[in-house]
Amino acid sequence: MKHYDYTPKGVCSRAIHIDLDDTGTIIEGVSFEGGCNGNLKAIGKLVGGRPVAEVEEILAGNTCGIRDTSCADQLSIALSEAQEA
Numbered sequence: 001m002k003h004y005d006y007t008p009k010g011v012c013s014r015a016i017h018i019d020l021d022d023t024g025t026i027i028e029g030v031s032f033e034g035g036c037n038g039n040l041k042a043i044g045k046l047v048g049g050r051p052v053a054e055v056e057e058i059l060a061g062n063t064c065g066i067r068d069t070s071c072a073d074q075l076s077i078a079l080s081e082a083q084e085a
Helices: 037-047 052-059 071-084
Strands: 002-006 013-020 027-034
Touching: 002 071, 013 071, 027 037, 027 071, 037 071, 052 071
Parallel strands: none
Antiparallel strands: 002 013, 013 027
């Protein structure tokens, strides 16, 4: 398993923790520190077991209120970085 920690920018959450399978292509787990607790727990449950590429495509560009980004958008960025690490 590959573990990656990401510090999001422009959102309420303070950290995103990602676990990928050994190939780095399947999400085994995602958790957030801070942010909207219930919504972010739900995102973690929804993305578990899914391919990184699929989740990146779905979440990229999602916004929150007047912000240009969101915790979901930041997760898509974090997943991209996790695959490169």
